[in-house]
Amino acid sequence: DAGVTQSPTHLIKTRGQQVTLRCSPKSGHDTVSWYQQALGQGPQFIFQYYEEEERQRGNFPDRFSGHQFPNYSSELNVNALLLGDSALYLCASSFYSVGGRGDYTFGSGTRLTVV
């Protein structure tokens, strides 16, 4: 089991550009959550996808958007990049159960640097 895989591992973009990050969940998982981890900070929740819909969202602007595909994989898109978007972006997958508290499996992350 490959666990959660994220691509690319590193990325350098210029201010104003757009970026797409990708995540493949752990086998058997159907829910994908994205987190932003700035240097020296804990991961901050961006949003969560289940059944190809955004189910909940953290305090991030609309420049951050996402998508989930029928095979449960997911993309995180960030438009109009700012220097402050430089961070490690983590993907976490889980299995949804009603009222449940599933275990999360995290990927290694994508390190985004905006210059």
Place this chain on the structure above:
Amino acid sequence: AQRVTQPEKLLSVFKGAPVELKCNYSYSGSPELFWYVQYSRQRLQLLLRHISRESIKGFTADLNKGETSFHLKKPFAQEEDSAMYYCALSGVMDTGFQKLVFGTGTRLLVSP
């Protein structure tokens, strides 16, 4: 509002010394608490969760609802315990979905 506070950015101890990493939380409902660990150049991984009431790698954590705390303890620290430790809270939202709220982390450094 959900909030997790880890007051110490760095905790430095000698091998064999006891360790306690502090975590306090704020949540109006009934939360689930976790400790995640990130070793150097490795991904974030679950260390333990309060409902399991188990000991992993010699670490234990007890949920104290009165003090809203979930401190992580180990009686005798080992050098391989050196890592970044994150306390996290999970609560089920009105949507029926849960999310993790993390603290800012504590770096544990165990010296020989």
